[in-house]
């Protein structure tokens with residue numbers, strides 16, 4: 001699969017009519033840490049779909065949702081929820097119960113992909129490179145003594161390291177560990193966002209995000225986005241404060257490496273049984289190895305998010321792409 005070979009299904013009437021007969025609910029908000037990001041994603045997707053001609057309602061994932069969907073079912077739902085229920089499969093299980101179709105991966109695939117250690121194990125088993133890792137729950141540190149366990153992690157994985165919550169997003173809780181003395185604080189930071197911490201070697205190189213969409217001809221990688229945060233760290237502030245990060249789309253990679261990066265993203269998407277759209281985050285090392293970091297089943301869709309940048313770089317319209325995914329979902 002190569003980048004730039006995607007075409008959205010805009011009918012003969014042109015982009016403005018691409019979603020003229022489509023009734024859509026965009027889900028945004030939720031109670032996860034990324035609520036604010038989700039609201040921004042939902043607004044962007046909702047506006048793009050409206051511009052494409054769809055009838056759009058933006059709903060929160062709250063106690064009124066099930067009744068609202070049952071009373072007035074849309075053709076399909078676009079899930080712009082990040083973190084927690086939006087990505088772990090729980091909400092999708094409920095949508096299945098209600099009998100409402102949605103764009104994106106099914107509940108079982110989300111459950112697998114959302115958990116970083118699970119996703120890493122699956123892509124490694126499929127032959128992709130991903131940094132070695134150790135994932136442990138809070139209880140292990142408490143029961144066996146944090147210092148002794150952390151010593152063994154450093155002995156095994158070396159330094160520097162990256163610690164992050166095993167589940168989550170937007171780099172919340174994630175910490176770089178340069179010396180062993182950074183470890184306790186990093187653990188506390190991660191464990192404040194979830195029960196399990198993932199520790200892996202810090203990989204130097206070029207960070208890329210590779211979106212994958214399936215507009216009907218199988219999963220295809222969009223142009224990779226290269227991420228250069230001016231602070232040196234792609235943390236929450238670098239992600240959502242305009243101007244703090246430079247994005248190069250397509251990434252400044254040789255044709256050879258760009259093809260490999262695209263192949264890794266499509267392969268991760270397929271190995272994990274993902275559907276419609278995903279975004280793989282990876283680091284290209286100075287020797288050209290593509291190290292898989294994680295995959296997102298509900299990629300950010302805000303003004304500074306990576307998937308919309310890739311869509312634009314591929315010469316596509318976000319509203320048309322979302323409408324095509326929703327139309328495919330409605331037909332399932």
Ligand SMILES: Nc1ncnc2c1ncn2[C@@H]1O[C@H](COP(=O)(O)OP(=O)(O)OP(=O)(O)O)[C@@H](O)[C@H]1O
Nearest residue numbers: 162168169170171172200201202203234281293294
């Ligand atoms: N092993 C690593 N080596 C170097 N940097 C890393 C490593 N793992 C993560 N990072 C950095 O930390 C950031 C957050 O990590 P990651 O993408 O795995 O988690 P996330 O919080 O789920 O992100 P997202 O919001 O993209 O879902 C990455 O964008 C990258 O800049």
Ligand SMILES: [Mg+2]
Nearest residue numbers: 170171281294
């Ligand atoms: Mg990421």
